[in-house]
Amino acid sequence: DTAVSQTPKYLVTQMGNDKSIKCEQNLGHDTMYWYKQDSKKFLKIMFSYNNKELIINETVPNRFSPKSPDKAHLNLHINSLELGDSAVYFCASSLGMGTGELFFGEGSRLTVL
Amino acid sequence: KNEVEQSPQNLTAQEGEFITINCSYSVGISALHWLQQHPGGGIVSLFMLSSGKKKHGRLIATINIQEKHSSLHITASHPRDSAVYICAAPLVPGSARQLTFGSGTQLTVLP
Numbered sequence: 001d002t003a004v005s006q007t008p009k010y011l012v013t014q015m016g017n018d019k020s021i022k023c024e025q026n027l028g029h030d031t032m033y034w035y036k037q038d039s040k041k042f043l044k045i046m047f048s049y050n051n052k053e054l055i056i057n058e059t060v061p062n063r064f065s066p067k068s069p070d071k072a073h074l075n076l077h078i079n080s081l082e083l084g085d086s087a088v089y090f091c092a093s094s095l096g097m098g099t100g101e102l103f104f105g106e107g108s109r110l111t112v113l
Numbered sequence: 114k115n116e117v118e119q120s121p122q123n124l125t126a127q128e129g130e131f132i133t134i135n136c137s138y139s140v141g142i143s144a145l146h147w148l149q150q151h152p153g154g155g156i157v158s159l160f161m162l163s164s165g166k167k168k169h170g171r172l173i174a175t176i177n178i179q180e181k182h183s184s185l186h187i188t189a190s191h192p193r194d195s196a197v198y199i200c201a202a203p204l205v206p207g208s209a210r211q212l213t214f215g216s217g218t219q220l221t222v223l224p
Binding site: 031041090100 | 146148150154155156157158161197199201210211212213214216217
């Protein structure tokens, strides 16, 4: 069983479209994250969320919004996609408020044309 | 300016060599993470440590809180160790969840 799973793995879309990436974890963790890895392989935190608090990286455009239907899911919705949004997006989870080991999904490669 | 600095950026070694990757950070932290990103892109957590030393198989991670420095060592390196190694630390005061990542060290181990 995959601990943290993301779908889709690959997403190719046109500028201006709206898209979502889904993430699910079956580890019973209470905190989930979205990270963006750019073309230079640099990872940056976008959001972290548990059942009490959403923390947003202030550099993330408000076209990006996390949606959590329950503790095991944290989806990423992106409005009005831009060329610069092309990247690999990683979902992760941990137990505790950042004090636990991170478990990553396999990544979702988004290409905006 | 990234406040988690890794060195070297690239490292090529012969199989069997002892490898050291360094990570320094700018403020006091509660814990530091070492991650491995495989050539296929997947990311695996290797260590999370807040003091001293941790060992897992041929991998050893150390941290010096006073010096704000951590090292990842690989003993008896093997071609399958070829990957990008990334350190990450929570630099935002009061927020252990907001990790700042180093730029990664690309390790290539030749047979």
